[in-house]
Amino acid sequence: MNIDQFRKRFEDETTCRQFIESVLWRHGRYCPHCHCSKSYALSGDSVRAGLYECAQCKGQFTVTVKTPMHSTKLPLWKWLLAMYYIINSSKGVSSVFLGKWVGISQKSAWKLGHAIKKMMDPGMELVPALQGIVELDEKYIGGKPRYEQGVKHKRGRGTEKQ
Numbered sequence: 001m002n003i004d005q006f007r008k009r010f011e012d013e014t015t016c017r018q019f020i021e022s023v024l025w026r027h028g029r030y031c032p033h034c035h036c037s038k039s040y041a042l043s044g045d046s047v048r049a050g051l052y053e054c055a056q057c058k059g060q061f062t063v064t065v066k067t068p069m070h071s072t073k074l075p076l077w078k079w080l081l082a083m084y085y086i087i088n089s090s091k092g093v094s095s096v097f098l099g100k101w102v103g104i105s106q107k108s109a110w111k112l113g114h115a116i117k118k119m120m121d122p123g124m125e126l127v128p129a130l131q132g133i134v135e136l137d138e139k140y141i142g143g144k145p146r147y148e149q150g151v152k153h154k155r156g157r158g159t160e161k162q
């Protein structure tokens with residue numbers, strides 16, 4: 001995908017959110033609080049788009065709850081754009097350039113790159129931060145798979161993550 005196609009594909013926040021939902025909930029939507037798979041979309045003028053309520057714990061959530069995307073004030077398209085740059089650069093992207101391209105400070109870009117790396121491989125959380133440089137080979141993006149009894153989720157090339 002080139003940058004023009006990217007802009008067309010992710011033209012607004014709704015599209016970005018729906019895309020992230022399709023990746024993180026590809027096996028079905030589930031509550032991040034209790035992992036229940038029954039939930040309802042909330043609607044109404046005062047309700048933010050993409051908000052769901054769990055049928056079991058009554059907790060409310062969006063697709064970004066309990067992901068690194070939730071705690072930042074960055075719009076989702078900036079997250080996706082940063083992922084786009086990181087994925088498309090074989091040598092890694094410095095936080096200086098990432099900040100310039102995404103339109104955020106170098107400090108924010110550093111955090112962003114780090115968070116993206118974390119989302120790409122949960123096992124990487126333990127690896128000490130690479131100073132300002134994000135280097136990646138092949139990546140599979142998505143949250144930790146839901147726990148299912150007797151099912152072992154494969155990592156790396158065997159994964160079903162996108």
Ligand SMILES: [Zn+2]
Nearest residue numbers: 031034054057
């Ligand atoms: Zn719940």
